[in-house]
Amino acid sequence: MEVQCLNIISKKFYPTKRVTDGLLLLLPIKGVLEIQQFTANVKIDTEVLIVNHTEIFSIKRNETTILLYIASDWFLERGYSFFDYQYNSKLIQSTAQLTKSLIELTKHYLNHTLSCDIYENYMVKIVEIIANEAKVDSNYLPQQTDNSYFGITGEILDYVSRNLKQPLTLKSIANHIFISQSNISSQFYSKLDMNFKTYVDTLKLATSMKELLNGQYTIGEISDLYGFSSAALYSKKFKQYYGYTPNQYRKLTKYNKNLYYPYETLDDTFKDQVKSQLTTKLANSDVQNNEITICSDYFSDNRNSSIIIQIYTITELYQLYTDPKMSYLIENDNQVYIYCNINVKVFQKYISEQQTYKAIDFIIKNNAHLVLQVYESQDIEIYLNQICRPYATYLQTSTNFNQDLLNKITYCFDLSTMPIKEIYRNIIKIRQFRENVKFGIDITQLFNEPDTFKMLEVQLKRIGFDYYCVDNQKLSTPNLNDSHEMLLTKEIFKFNYIRKIMSEMCLEERHYFLLNVRNNFLVHDESMNIIESPPLLVGVFKRILKHFSGIGVDLIQQMNGNESLYLYDKSGFRTLVGSMFHRLIEKTRYKVYEHDFYTIIDQVDKISVYISDWQIMENEVSNRHATKMSVNINFKDLKLRKKHLIFKETYNNVHGNINCVIPGNLREKYQWSDLFIEKIEAYNKPLINVFEHPFNDKSLSVAIDYNTVHIIDIYK
Secondary structure: OOOOOEEEEOOOOEEEEEOOOEEEEEEEEEOOEEEEEOOEEEEEOOOOEEEOOOOEEEEEEOOEEEEEEEEHHHHHOOOOOHHHEEEOHHHOOOHHHHHHHHHHHHHHHHHOOOOHHHHHHHHHHHHHHHHHHOEEEHHHOOOOOOHHHHOHHHHHHHHHHHOOOOOOOHHHHHHHHOOOHHHHHHHHHHHHOOOHHHHHHHHHHHHOHHHHHHOOOOHHHHHHHOOOOOHHHHHHHHHHHHOOOHHHHHOOOOOOOOOOOOOOOOOHHHHHHHHHHHHHHHHOOOOOOOEEEEOHHHOEOOOOOEEEEEEOOHHHHHHHHHOHHHHHHOOOOOOEEEEEOOOHHHHHHHOOOHHHHHHHHHHHHOOOEEEEEEOOHHHHHHHHHHHHHHHHHHHHOOOOOOHHHHHHEEEEEEOOOOOHHHHHHHHHHHHHHOOOOOEEEEOHHHHHOHHHHHHHHHHHHHHOOOEEEEEHHHOOOOOOOHHHOOOOHHHHOOOHHHHHHHHHHOOOOOEEEEEOOEOOEEOOEEEEEHHHOHHHHHHHHHHHHHHOOEEEEEEEOOOOOOOEOEEEOOOOOEOHHHHOHHHHHHHHHOEEEEOOOEEEEEOOOEEEEEEEOHHHHHHOOOOOOOOOEEEEEEEOOHHHOOEEEEEEEEEOOOOOOHHHHOOHHHHHHOOOOHHHHHHHHHHOOOEEEEEEEEOOOOOEEEEEOOOOEEEEEEEO
């Protein structure tokens, strides 16, 4: 049996194409496949990738890859509402079955043993896996990609998407965006490798497939719906791109539909090579998406990252010292910076208080760093003469006096309030008072004005700041705030725009701290935010610390309308960030292996496996009836497959989440005594299980429920 929808592609490059009336499966069987999927670059080597209906893609690097086009009919005939969903391969658990079916189907095709029954059988298996495990409601996917990274092109793409059912011309868009028509054309060619007219025409036609195939609309009605000037023009465009008139296309069966692609003819020698590669691929395809294999070869070094605890009042500074339940935040931890957003004149007012000395003492003697902000030159005089010198005198009366402790006090300047030359003069002044002092600088303004950044690059390098702060709340568009409210959290924290500027400045060897990380609501559930979702919280820390050396969170919730992640709410109750504090940063000290939904950490006495519910990470849907999932954990090294002691922590809606104990509206409504808060602290813990598991008998199976993170310590 000959099939048009299954092919082997072996060229290195393929031009941009839009998938229409179906979806595309790509499985590399040799080498790495690199594609541009819309505006995102994706690399795969072992797994299946799905390109959805209406999406454009181009192949940038390829050796040998299976390409299977699955028409919508395969889903519709089995009762699935194909056009109401998109499909995400990262959600699939049955990856081994999917890969096996795709490979075996291809082997039948190459061996000329593919009958109608065999073809139907494999296609149904593949469709059932995708329809049941990979679907995401299209209503939950208003925007999957951060187009702001692409500047003007991003604006154009957003405009086209919003006005798809209107007549769209270069002139109309040029008038709206205020750039020339030729500029728009060049933007499309350079970013998407597709001209503007083809992009708009194919998007309109592809989107109209739902109305065309359900048979409830006439061609004229569809033409009007999508902004074509006439039914004749719609039909002409349709035949131009698909080779059929709309009415002819309606009569095609699932066997006749195809992705019109520049396939090559395969000779017998190449087919034999592919068969051999398929056999090898099949032998290595037994690992499911839900199989976690611990292997020492997988681990790589990780940079030591920091947590910046942001405080705004003297009272908060005192709390760190006086409140026993907060002491865990900084005890003997060189990775913690206490970032004081406190006016120096307030410091000056309270510095004579013994409590202030003791609070500073507590911070730096526990090996944390105290960051003092400098906004103007006169701040330096106050810090040195009325704060640091009196504090140094106080320290000399201490029985444990250590001059080096003063080096834990660091100074952070702000380029938006002080020019670089003045900053340098103040640094010299501070170094005359004490050597080996660390200095930071808030360079948020330079991300808002990249051209200025480039001009100051040499001076910044020459001074040699110890860390650079980027304040999320001060960033202008594109940033991480309101302009991204319709983006998935995982897309926001790719930091496309910021990374682009960072790479151009060549300052990566320095420490970048991201301050005021916003506590976004879930895209599709405004009753929940990041601070209530363990998987999203773990994901945010993972993504931020991939690109930054530190992440800033508030000690106490700030009710300023622009809420950042925080450790304690206004009433004094510990949040999920506080509950998971040390576990969120411990991985930065050891060798790790990172995966999309799990992380393995090789610690001195144990292996720690962090596993997150990947459904909520991929779609941010408040679906408490989500597909039940499980993962299996085992060692690759047979010598390690023995009985191990297991310590398992579980964080979810119930365990470690203060909202489950006392709803937020009640916490805000009443005043709570310290004794009551202590009782709640004792109760509001993760679920703990301690047991032994014989890995030589079977893998450790872990059920992954909605909005859950498991942290599994396997003692060596």
